[in-house]
Amino acid sequence: MREIFVVHKDGSFFAYYNTCPHTGATLEWQENQFLDMDNTLIQCATHDALFIIDTGECIAGPCTGDSLEALPLIIESNQIHLDI
Ligand code: FES
DSSP states (O other): OOOEEEEEETTEEEEEESOOTTTSOOOOSSTTOOBOTTSSEEEOTTTOOEEETTTOBEEESTTTTOBOOEEOEEEETTEEEEOO
């Protein structure tokens, strides 16, 4: 079973597998802490890669140019569902 996480940004939700494209490590610093200090980017705790929240693209670090694996979401009646 693979872990996922969901980020809420500006009224939108983005879901990704909790797997860094660099080594496959999980991303969070501590439980449910996936963002950098400014809460503007997803940050990998292992080697500090930074990812755009909206796209999952890595823009800094050892996996620059790679992306987190996104999952499609459906929001209905104030509930979030994975569309898989
Ligand atoms: S494991 Fe994420 S940047 Fe290396």
